[in-house]
Amino acid sequence: MASRRAVLRGGLALSALAAAGGRAVAKPATPISFIGWQFQPQIVEENVAIFSKLYDENVSYELVSGDYHPIVETKLIGGQKIDMMYAEEDRVARWHAAGWTRDLEGLPDVATIKEGIFPVCLDSLSLPDGRFAAMPYYAGHLAFVFNEETLATQKIDVPTSFAALLDACRKLKKDGVSDAPFNGAWGQKWPELSWTLFGAWYSEGARVFDAEGTFVDEPALRTVLETFRTLYAEGLVAPDIMTQPNEGVPAFCSGRHTFQFMHDYNQKVANDPALSKIAGKVSNALMPGATQSTFAWTAVYLMGANVDAGRVWNMLRFFGGKSSDGQYHVIKRWALEFGLGSAYREIMTDPEVVASFEQWRNLDVSSAQLEKATARKIAKTIWFPEWDLYMMQQTQDYIRGTGETDALVGLLSAKAAELKAQYQ
Template structure:
């Protein structure tokens, strides 16, 4: 499995694009590039065949020319390496915790002033608008999808054990011990604990929020309060007591195939993966998996919105904006071609209420998850404001690596927290 590694980069190096960018022609001049020149678009390795097909629809609908490039492996690290080396793209997938960083480096531009952008902002879910907005208040990307971490359980396992759905971390631990003792599951809990960027970090943040931890304050300082510590110690207890598989930190595909085997009872997962584990073509537990509110003191969770960004030097602003709106909004024919397809085929929720209220989407979604629970969970969800700090990706990668070592028993809670606090201070000095 590819792991996240962000090489240390000084603020000077990250921001060195600013000086060179200032000497470039204005974007209005770049818009005069010949229409025959292909637009460049890079994406991460999720359903690349479907992405290529979507690009084909755009080519026909707009009589356009687009080159789509799949970035394999760790997209975030590879793309950033390419951009640091001077490679430019017209449109690129972007994670919310990279938007501010890539904008600061002048690898992407904001979308303010472009045709229809105010209407798009008004149509976005508040949590998505917050995620896609730059620290300066300007829109930095259009939405690919909005997701959140959800809590799922195997209903058949709980019935066999005579258990209810746990609503606290203590109850979850007790349930796991009983399920294991009764021989119903040898590893009742499963999750995405790998070091790839949407795994252990998202799992921990969702758990921290569910227990009421602040994690970071308004001054961007780590807040290692009781709730923060409790979640860390719960993860370590799950591992130490054999309530998870020994290979949980190296499972492929965010642990979803393992959960689909029927071996486990509980898992925190990306909300769209509920469609996978309830699909009889790929899952042995299809029809048995239910979603519930996150266990914890306040049942909150982490929500995020992934996006499409416009490169700082597009070959043509108008043409690139057409590609962004086709991918992350409505096409010129008024249809959500890409977004609705992602919802129906892959279970990806949309940042637009209009799409989520589409009767076809609603009918499909309710086949594999309880929509009332999903709506309640989203109301409690929090986005990571700290992700707008350009140093955060490096802290996040460090945190996952050290948290894994901690979970294995390699250091104490105090030692881990001391390291995480020190890393915040170190990175702030590097980027100041």
């Protein structure tokens, strides 16, 4: 994790560059520097080539292997100039506060773009003061999936509460149907245990943090923590659940498990006959819990500070929206080939996208889940990523049996207060 002093100090001041759009007259000698994480980099390179040809542009694309966000923060602290970069919602405010990125207000067609985005996604794309700061890469939510054939055979109803989920897992194990009925992403990487816990917390009605950014200890939060600990203690999950690769999706696709909390787009993998032994048997339901909400997020493209805003805005719009020819070149491809949801209503109602998604998930359930979904507003604080990593480390130890619930909740509350004070 980058030092908080460096984040607070930030980089160079934001320059007041013109925001002219349009096609370049000739290919510039200086390339746009673009940095991204390790998801389908060969397709990203293809998209870069399409953009470069369409706009007569020059782009230098750099792939980051490993833990993306800390590596990028290290590069930015070291002074590397990055014109456009991927990020998750918990870095939008942090990187802007450091002076490494700029907001997008005042650039051409921003008002129209915002009108076409789902409100829950717009939360992720904005700074704490409401300024539009990022273009959407994809939009997702934590989904509850299950093997419908197993439940039908065993005459088990889809659980709608955490107590019912535990009872169903106990029955499946006792009857010898599955040695580890539940599975999930419980590792320490940013899209794993944190996203899983926040989805479960929101589904039970826990606030986690209040409007002032103070950690909230309440029964709903404890119910989720104790449920996860019970799943582990009673052997209702695999012993290696905290180290399973690829968010536990390959393990679920093996057919060993019956239930899983997973990123909604991974349902496409679970129902792909080439990748899953239980293809065609996996369905989705509303999250179990008192409110049946979930955590919804939008990954983003950010514009660096002190850049040629006109050129980089063209590229942000090509990757995170419509290009100059009126097509969603990148976003629609992600949806059709990989099942990635979009922040744009136009994409999510596109007949071709709808027909594709209907083959591998219940869209009515997904739509109802998104209506109930909660954006993680605490991620707009610049100290949250540090708390989040600490939370995952402490919660993993707790799940394994270290300490009591009171002790864990006390640690999480104290860490939040400590970081808030240090960043003031």
